[in-house]
Amino acid sequence: MSNQIIADIFDLLAKLMEIHGENSFKVKTYSIAAFRLEKIADQVALMTPEQMSTIPNIGAAVVQKIQEILETGGLAVLQEYLEKTPPGVVEMLSIKGIGPKKIALLWKELGAESIGELEYACNENRLVALKGFGAKTQESILKSIAFIRSNQGFCLWSEAETFATQIWKKLRTVYPDNQTDYTGDYRRQMPTMSSIDFITDLSIEQLKAQLGRIPEVSFTEEATQLSVHIPNAPLVLFQLCNAEEFLLHQFYSSASPAFLEAFDNKFKVPEIIRDEAEIFTQNKLQYIPPYLRETTSILEKAATQELPMLIQPGDIKGIIHNHSTYSDGIHTLEQMANATRDKGYEYLVISDHSKTASYAGGLQVEKVMAQHEEIEKLNQKMAPFKIFKSIESDILGDGSLDYEPEVLATFDLVVASVHSNLKMTEEKAMQRLLTAIQNQYTTILGHPTGRLLLSREGYPVDYKLLIDACVAHNVVIEINAHPRRLDLDWSWLSYAMEQGAMVSIDPDAHSMDGIDLVKYGVLASQKGGLTKERNLSSMGLAEFERFLAERKK
DNA sequence: GCCGTTTTCGGCCCGACTGTTTTCAGTCG
Known part of the structure; x- marks a missing residue:
């Protein structure tokens, strides 16, 4: 069992306890425990209880609960809380802008037991009467609910990938003489989709014979379509056709x-x-x-x-924009560097969080200097592989970066990103972004819209203005490759390239595994028609160094 | 519930911001 799954259990427990008004310090403990579990490199499932209790904020009670989770797959006390909370109230945790405290009030004071009921109450203007609520909160809840609705039933490409490849392999192995292949949004490499689509000349009976073995699976049949419902998985759709029409149907459905x-x-x-x-x-x-x-x-x-010849995963030569244990990464600088080198890349750009990002362990100036010393030592040891000194500097409310110019000048390159106060008007967002783009130390504009696919819209931007400004000031636009970001969106790539922009496919890795996320950035960029010549992370080491030297002038 | 001791219990807590208040609680990254 992964640390993440265990952490999610503690996180949910903390939130439910808070909804039920339990002791806030107790709640906080579980919440911190969840945070700690997410941030450690070693697998908790493989630890002895003694080893677990050496993790900060993990004491006897939490160790006991971890063991229960590992042994039974669940947690009795969480189950108890779930049983005395309507499922719709638990769902409200996904609404942005309200947390456990406000949800408790909505449930207890207003009697809202589902997102639907809450939406109704908002429309009836009933929230404004509640203590701590007002017209703006009511408005923002409605907006968040609408966003959730519009994304319901969708999944990320990366989530679809696991299921899609398993099913594809299975059917091709069992029925080698038949045709089964991807189609629809998955084949089009859409960042999100409402179903994983296959086209096949197999019969419904043949499909069911194999897929029926999946636990708790159910089917919906239509004349030329079979829908496969797997619990906690995206919807899988099979379009049925005869063998002669397979290619035709595949073409018209992708x-x-x-x-x-x-x-x-x-x-x-x-x-x-x-x-x-x-x-x-x-x-x-x-x-x-x-x-x-x-x-x-x-x-x-x-x-x-x-x-043109479009960018391919193999065209990524360097891994730009990464985190280490200096800030909120789970692996050390040296581990990240070794992993990057061992995966065949030529260089690593380490861009930990800057000092304003205190929630993410952002680096005070002394820590920046210490990291630079370590980078220099590692570079001597690891040559010709190279680590570049970078920082993911927060773009503050006024658009400035959060170090003095003398400090900014010590980095080989700076990724500037917005992390706080994401609720802005387009005007405000553009003012912040344009100021940051004009900053002479900004090399790359990180995740330009701050969106999180299917969970956060991101602040509104004027794309053309943003891209034009980056071109004018020689700032590289990031294509954050995390499958939940893919920000800048592929649909703006052709405009960016027409204007002569340079982009960079960056994994924003917080662990060694995170380096592999570059693949999703490449897939999304292909949709936008990106060529490797326009991608910074496709530069070999020598070319990258020349680029930075030129940029520093 | 965890921690760090001033060993038996008191204090924990990131900081900015927003929307609500009329001085601050809740939320977020």
Whole structure:
């Protein structure tokens, strides 16, 4: 069992206890325990009770509960709290802007036992009468509920990947003479999707024979479609067709409606197709991979053979924007460096949090200097592999970075990101961002909109203005590769490239495993038509050093 | 519930901000 799963249990326990008005220090203890468990590198499941109790804030009671979780898979006391809390009240924890205390009031004072009831109460203007609530809170709750609604049933590409590949492998192994393949949003590499779609010439019976073995699975059948419902997993949809029409159906189910309409207006699917590429070659078009079948303009480019060679996972040469135990990472600087080198990359850019990010262990100036010393020592030991001195500097309320210029000057490069006060008008957001972009020490603008896919909208930005400003001030725009961020969004890449912008696919890794997230950034960037020439992290070590030297002038 | 001792219990707690208050509780990253 992973530390994260155990941590989530303690986190939920703390929140439920708070809703039920338990002793706040007791609540805090479980909450801190959850935080600690998330932040340690070693697997708690493999520790002895004595080892567990050496973790700060993990005492006898928490150790006992961890053991119970490991032995039984659950926690009796959590179950008790869950039983005396309506499921809808637990769900309210996902509403941004309200926490356990306010939820308790909404439940006890207002009698709201579900998100639906809460929404109704907001619309009836009944929250303003509650102590601690007002018109603005009511408004923000309604907005948050609308956001949750619009994302319900969606999953991230990375979440879909696990299920999709398992199912694909299984069916291809058991039925090697049949055709089964990805289609729909998953094949198009959409960052989020409402279902994992397959196209197959298998029968419903054949599919059920295999997928029926999944515990607690259920099915919904239609004439040419089988929906597979797996508990705690994305919806899986099988589109059924006969073998002869497989490629045709796959083509028509893995592109945007706009793309297909434009295609049908000008081109024809050949009578006989042996592989999907023929659909394009027979029309004198360059092959357009599924992830690019979004806009109509891509067809024009394919007609004039102008599609460039797009970035591939292997084109990432350096790992930029990472965290270590100096701030909120779970592995040490040396572990991160070794992992990066062992995975075949040429350099690591360590960008721990800056001093304002106290919640994330942001670095005071003395710690920055200590880290720089360690980097220099490691660089001597690890050459030709190189670690670059960087920082993820918070963009403060007024747009300034949170160190003195003398300190900022000691970094090889600076990633500037907004982490606090995310609730802003577009005007305010742009003012902060533009000020940060104009700062001579800003090398990369980190996760430009602050969005978290399916869980947080991010502050509103004027994309064109933002991109233009980055180009004008020679600031690299990050494509944060975390599958929940993928920020800048792929849909703005073509504009960014037209304007001559440079981007950087960065994993924002908080652990050694986190380095592998670059893959998701590459997949999303492919949709935007990114070439490796325009990606900073595709530069080899020498080129990267030249870039930084040039930038410093 | 955990910690750190001033060994038997008192004090814990990041800091900014927001929306609510009319001095601060709740939330967030």
